[in-house]
Amino acid sequence: MRFLGNRWRSSLLFRVISTTFILSILLIGVTGSALYFQIDNGIYKEKTNGSVVEAQSLIQFSQEQLYSTEYIAKIKVKDVIANIVRSTDQTLTSSPRDVVLVGTPIKNMKNDLYNSSSGGIPVNGIPTSLRKQVRHSKNIEWARDFIRFSDGNKSDAIIVGGLIDIPNQPSYELYYIFLLTEQETILSLVLSLFWFTGVFLILLIGLLSWYVVRQTVNPVRAAAQIAEMLTAGDLDRRMTVHGKDEMARLAISFNEMAVSMQQQISRLENLSRLQQRFVSDVSHELRTPLTTIRMASQVIFDEKEKLDASAARSAELLMSQIARFELLLTDLLEVSRFDASASILEGSPVDIKALVSRTIDQLQPEDVNQVKSDFPSNDVVAEVDPRRIERIMRNLIANAIDHSRDKPIVITIKDSQNEVAIGVRDFGIGFNESEAKRLFDRFWRADPSRSRIRGGTGLGLSISLDDAKLHQGTLLAWGSPNNGAHFVLTVPKFPGIPIQSDLIPADPNLAASTSFLNFNEDDI
Amino acid sequence: MTLIMVVDDDQDLAEMLGIVLTGSGYEVDLVSSGDQVMTLFDNHQPDLILLDVMLPGMDGVEVCKAVRAKSMVPIVMLTAKGDTQDVVLGLEAGADDYMVKPFNPNELIARLKVRLRRTGLNTGATQLNIGDVVIDQVAHTIIKNSKTIPLTRLEFDLLLALAREPGRVFTREALLDEVWGYQNATDTRLVNVHVQRLRAKIEADVNNPLIIQTVRGVGYKAGA
Numbered sequence: 123m124r125f126l127g128n129r130w131r132s133s134l135l136f137r138v139i140s141t142t143f144i145l146s147i148l149l150i151g152v153t154g155s156a157l158y159f160q161i162d163n164g165i166y167k168e169k170t171n172g173s174v175v176e177a178q179s180l181i182q183f184s185q186e187q188l189y190s191t192e193y194i195a196k197i198k199v200k201d202v203i204a205n206i207v208r209s210t211d212q213t214l215t216s217s218p219r220d221v222v223l224v225g226t227p228i229k230n231m232k233n234d235l236y237n238s239s240s241g242g243i244p245v246n247g248i249p250t251s252l253r254k255q256v257r258h259s260k261n262i263e264w265a266r267d268f269i270r271f272s273d274g275n276k277s278d279a280i281i282v283g284g285l286i287d288i289p290n291q292p293s294y295e296l297y298y299i300f301l302l303t304e305q306e307t308i309l310s311l312v313l314s315l316f317w318f319t320g321v322f323l324i325l326l327i328g329l330l331s332w333y334v335v336r337q338t339v340n341p342v343r344a345a346a347q348i349a350e351m352l353t354a355g356d357l358d359r360r361m362t363v364h365g366k367d368e369m370a371r372l373a374i375s376f377n378e379m380a381v382s383m384q385q386q387i388s389r390l391e392n393l394s395r396l397q398q399r400f401v402s403d404v405s406h407e408l409r410t411p412l413t414t415i416r417m418a419s420q421v422i423f424d425e426k427e428k429l430d431a432s433a434a435r436s437a438e439l440l441m442s443q444i445a446r447f448e449l450l451l452t453d454l455l456e457v458s459r460f461d462a463s464a465s466i467l468e469g470s471p472v473d474i475k476a477l478v479s480r481t482i483d484q485l486q487p488e489d490v491n492q493v494k495s496d497f498p499s500n501d502v503v504a505e506v507d508p509r510r511i512e513r514i515m516r517n518l519i520a521n522a523i524d525h526s527r528d529k530p531i532v533i534t535i536k537d538s539q540n541e542v543a544i545g546v547r548d549f550g551i552g553f554n555e556s557e558a559k560r561l562f563d564r565f566w567r568a569d570p571s572r573s574r575i576r577g578g579t580g581l582g583l584s585i586s587l588d589d590a591k592l593h594q595g596t597l598l599a600w601g602s603p604n605n606g607a608h609f610v611l612t613v614p615k616f617p618g619i620p621i622q623s624d625l626i627p628a629d630p631n632l633a634a635s636t637s638f639l640n641f642n643e644d645d646i
Numbered sequence: 647m648t649l650i651m652v653v654d655d656d657q658d659l660a661e662m663l664g665i666v667l668t669g670s671g672y673e674v675d676l677v678s679s680g681d682q683v684m685t686l687f688d689n690h691q692p693d694l695i696l697l698d699v700m701l702p703g704m705d706g707v708e709v710c711k712a713v714r715a716k717s718m719v720p721i722v723m724l725t726a727k728g729d730t731q732d733v734v735l736g737l738e739a740g741a742d743d744y745m746v747k748p749f750n751p752n753e754l755i756a757r758l759k760v761r762l763r764r765t766g767l768n769t770g771a772t773q774l775n776i777g778d779v780v781i782d783q784v785a786h787t788i789i790k791n792s793k794t795i796p797l798t799r800l801e802f803d804l805l806l807a808l809a810r811e812p813g814r815v816f817t818r819e820a821l822l823d824e825v826w827g828y829q830n831a832t833d834t835r836l837v838n839v840h841v842q843r844l845r846a847k848i849e850a851d852v853n854n855p856l857i858i859q860t861v862r863g864v865g866y867k868a869g870a
Binding site: 471501 | 654659662663665669722726727748751817833844862864
């Protein structure tokens, strides 16, 4: 049933053919039955009329015969009755019939002297309802009913009966039974003819509709199949074009669409390749002279004691600006690599606690203890790209230190079976809602007056977000003016598993019971 | 005096490298194309090669392979791209270390010093065993199945570091510190590629290493 339901929904061919089948069965069934009943009625009506007329004259004739025994001595009642009660085959004047003569029951008296019948029909085989009718009527009565033979068989028949007088006897009933065998044979022949024609027609219609629908559905199916292949990336697939009809036009326009799609895709691929080439070329072309400049400035810088004050200061500025330029170049190249989708994740098992600790040590002077860590006691190992995760952490922690107003910073690590989350919380200047929207925008700075303390490029958070996405992870931010900010990085421990839970909620108010909030109340 | 061969097609960079290296007390041999390296290599016998990856003609990776085919001299690659592809290709071709342009000249000098130093840490014993491999600390050779296996100085140092403390699990970062002299470095590719190279030389079955074993999620250790 379910299979049929699925086929119904998924196959146009199946739907059309089954609809055609059902409709033609209904149509042929209804017309066939109507015709059959017409024929049936006609045949029986004619037979009934003939039978009644025939029986009437027979009963009348029999009565006359019986009366004649009274004045013609040599005719015996017994013989007359024997003559009356005799089956007849069809002759020119009469149809095959059987006869039953039965005495009308009278109270306290036996009335069965002349009871007799022909053709194996028992004397009491006449339906009671008809006998009652005959007894109470002076005319001929008839009924169509089943007659039961002595051997137990039944047969449809027209039974015509009337009262008859036998001299010196109580009332008798005479019944003529016209079996409908012939009519039944005709009708069963008609019925089987109808069945045969009906089934044949239905099959023919089904076959025709299958053929016709297939002609239209096949190209559609082919189109669907090829569209699926195109979607799967097999861009060279095309439909075959037959003739010049609508289907051919479908195939032609489908193919044109595929060609234009392929061109678009290859154009985009080319663009992307060009972009990557460009990035790579710019990288090489800029980096080589920058290396020379950097080394030259280092040589000058190392000799700055020998220079006069302004030249020495210039050497210092040169050094710091070259460093800034270098950072900017690195970040820009990284961004364009992301834009060209040319970034590759180099995953390897990484000890996250060690990585974060190391990053903290790099950013925080040894004698300062501003950054506190809240790490789990268990080992936290994740298969990630250590370079990228470290870059994210460096960005987040450096940002936190810059915006902390020297208040403590708390770094939390939590992990589950498949995920690891790192939260960086500061209690400094924070940010408002409108700033939050632009937080990850390139070159956007929260507070122009405070910018460039660390010489950040303004690309840090944007790159961090891309790095997180490359890991199929998330980077969420929460901030409130003067209450600080909270950035949470969540990455899967194994590549390809999407993030499902919220190990560290970005909004610290949602994590009121976690240790670092208690920690923050003590410390601030 | 220590001779460093600088292979770079950019004349200005090469000259600048020359100034910096000479200033640090090295003798410098400037080569501007990969094709010249092999001829000059035989004549000059440099103590270290500083090799740019992008070169006209024979590129850096090919030069690296050609040099390795006949010598275990330390090779440091200079690359404009920090992309894995370039770095890994260079390392697999036999480079010991790489510097991404633009680099800090002081850092360059520091790296070269590490690559040029003779491993001085002597544990007293002249011979160490790691698996069926015998390390001769005096002769600086590796013997396996009574055959000497040629190792680069860096590969030797890596194997020695692991062999000195059998059973200790070294994180990649610890190895970077001890063998390459990097502090706070996360470039684990360097360690991974060198371990692969070393395994290819000393392991019977590279896919089932017994001498240098991987401790998943942590690092490496020397096998029994």
